[in-house]
Amino acid sequence: MAFNPKFTITTKINKALVEIERVRGFLDAIHLKEDWVKDIQKEALILESHHSTHIEGTALSLEQAKDILEGKAVKGVRPDDRKELLNYKRAMDFVSKYLGKENPTTEGVVRELHKITVKGVRGGQAEPGHYRKVQNYVVNSRTKEVIYTPPGPLEVPHLMREFVDWLNQAADLSPVLVAGIAQFQFVHIHPFIDGNGRTARLLSTLILYKTGYDFKRLFTISEFYDRDRPNYYKAIQSVRQSGMDMTGWLEYFVEGLHSQMKEIRQKGAQLIKQDAAFQKIKKVGLNNRQEKAIKHLLRNATISVNEYQSVASCIRRTAQRDLDDLVKKGVIKIVAKSQTDPTKHYVLL
Numbered sequence: 001m002a003f004n005p006k007f008t009i010t011t012k013i014n015k016a017l018v019e020i021e022r023v024r025g026f027l028d029a030i031h032l033k034e035d036w037v038k039d040i041q042k043e044a045l046i047l048e049s050h051h052s053t054h055i056e057g058t059a060l061s062l063e064q065a066k067d068i069l070e071g072k073a074v075k076g077v078r079p080d081d082r083k084e085l086l087n088y089k090r091a092m093d094f095v096s097k098y099l100g101k102e103n104p105t106t107e108g109v110v111r112e113l114h115k116i117t118v119k120g121v122r123g124g125q126a127e128p129g130h131y132r133k134v135q136n137y138v139v140n141s142r143t144k145e146v147i148y149t150p151p152g153p154l155e156v157p158h159l160m161r162e163f164v165d166w167l168n169q170a171a172d173l174s175p176v177l178v179a180g181i182a183q184f185q186f187v188h189i190h191p192f193i194d195g196n197g198r199t200a201r202l203l204s205t206l207i208l209y210k211t212g213y214d215f216k217r218l219f220t221i222s223e224f225y226d227r228d229r230p231n232y233y234k235a236i237q238s239v240r241q242s243g244m245d246m247t248g249w250l251e252y253f254v255e256g257l258h259s260q261m262k263e264i265r266q267k268g269a270q271l272i273k274q275d276a277a278f279q280k281i282k283k284v285g286l287n288n289r290q291e292k293a294i295k296h297l298l299r300n301a302t303i304s305v306n307e308y309q310s311v312a313s314c315i316r317r318t319a320q321r322d323l324d325d326l327v328k329k330g331v332i333k334i335v336a337k338s339q340t341d342p343t344k345h346y347v348l349l
Contacts, residue, residue, distance in 0.1 A: 003162040005181045007246040016254035017174055020213075023261035027216055027268060036271050039295065041217045045069075049088045052201050052222035055229065058084055083121045088198060091116040095206045099214055104168045105207065107160055110186075113202050118195040126194040131156045136193055148240070150190035159189045167207070175211035179204040180253035184239055184246055201225075218264045224256040274298040281348075284329045289314055290322050294348075297332070302345045 050065035058081040060068070065085055067074045074082070094116055098109075115129030131153070138148035151159060163185050170178045183204040190196045201222055208214060225232040235252035242248060274295070281294055289312035296311045297303050303311070308319040323346055326332045332346045 003159075003166040003185070005166075005185065005246055006244055007177075007181070007250055009177075010247060010251060012251050013177075013247075013254050016251075016258040017176060019258050020176060020254070020261050023265050024213065024215065026265055027218075030268055030272065032216070032268065032271050033275050036275055036295070037216060037218075039299075040267060040271065044218050044220050045089065045092055047220040047223050048092060048205075049085055051220065051226035052198055053081075053084045053088050055222060055226050055232075056084070056195075056197055060085060080121045084117075087117050087119060087121065088202075091198075091202050092205070095202055095209055096217065098206055099209050099217075100212060101210055105164060105203075105210070107164050109206070110160070110164070110199070110203060113206070114192050114195055114199045117198050117202065118192075126192065131160065131191050132193045134193070136190060138190070147237070150188070156189060156191045160191050163189065175207060175213050176254060176257060177250060178211075179207040179213075180250045181246060182207055183253065184236060184249050187236060188239070215261065215264055218267060219257070219260040221256055221260055224259055228256075281331055284331060287322070288312075289318070290326060293322065293326075294331070297346070297348050302335070302347050304343055304345050 046066050046069050047062075049069060050060065050062050053065075054060070058078075060077060060081050064074050064077060068077070068082055068085055069089055091113055094113065111129040117128075118126035119128045133153050135152060136150060137146045138150070139145065140147050163182075167178065167182060170181075183200045186200040186203055187196055192199065205221070209217075231252065235249045238248040239246050277298055278291075278294060282291070286294065289308075292312050293303055293308050296307065305316060305319050305323065308314075308323060309316055312319065312322070314322075323332070326346070327334065330349060333349055335345055335347050336343070
């Protein structure tokens with residue numbers, strides 16, 4: 001029997017889809033400076049990589065993840081945590097190659113996504129890019145209770161073939177709903193020994209990217225799931241508890257994407273304001289390092305000498321000289337961050 005997902009487009013789903021389309025139109029209509037967009041895209045990539053792997057059990061903090069992805073040495077982290085994070089970032093880079101491409105989503109693409117995601121982690125037991133040949137189980141990490149038994153390994157190849165065939169024939173359905181259905185169906189089949197959750201979220205993102213719903217790569221859907229993990233799992237389980245009706249899951253999925261769209265719209269409006277402020281400040285005369293620091297200040301409100309060094313890639317003496325110059329030009333002033341943190345910081349005047 002061919003894959004034929006069951007769901008109803010409720011008022012809640014329809015309303016969210018309309019709002020998502022509005023943000024898509026807003027992003028298409030406004031002009032954002034490329035360097036500003038690249039900075040926010042970089043932040044979004046860090047957030048997506050961190051939160052998606054964090055859902056699956058990595059113990060990294062967001063700050064540790066940021067440092068690792070920026071190539072900095074971070075002590076005291078598990079090697080697998082570091083590798084899974086870097087793998088996910090590489091998988092997102094792979095997904096980005098499909099922006100706007102109309103070629104079909106193949107099993108080969110899915111296998112490659114999985115291969116990149118789990119390569120070199122968990123002792124190599126995940127068999128990167130190969131469908132499982134054994135039965136696996138979804139287990140509650142806290143109670144160790146089996147909460148879902150996926151289809152047997154002999155069923156996986158034809159289930160995946162039917163699923164991928166459906167993906168490439170769903171042209172009459174909103175790509176947002178296709179992405180949501182794909183994410184659930186993939187974790188339902190659970191075709192690989194490990195890495196199914198991460199691969200499912202990557203596949204969902206790939207579908208959005210392919211169909212013009214990349215939203216300038218500013219959204220981080222896994223952040224929504226990681227903040228709301230109990231309801232994330234509950235929404236997935238609701239499909240099985242409702243006779244495989246995906247309506248509840250799709251309501252949750254579009255709600256998550258809609259929440260991201262609201263944040264993106266706010267970011268877009270902020271970027272326009274920040275660029276206007278930057279162009280005004282730039283008239284006093286700034287070097288390239290100072291330009292980077294001012295952009296950091298416009299997004300983060302404060303900057304320290306150490307942060308300046310990181311942002312501008314320079315030694316401490318150069319950072320201090322640049323900051324002193326900005327103080328003299330009346331662009332910034334010195335403040336203490338707080339009474340409990342007397343470290344010298346700088347803010348815009």
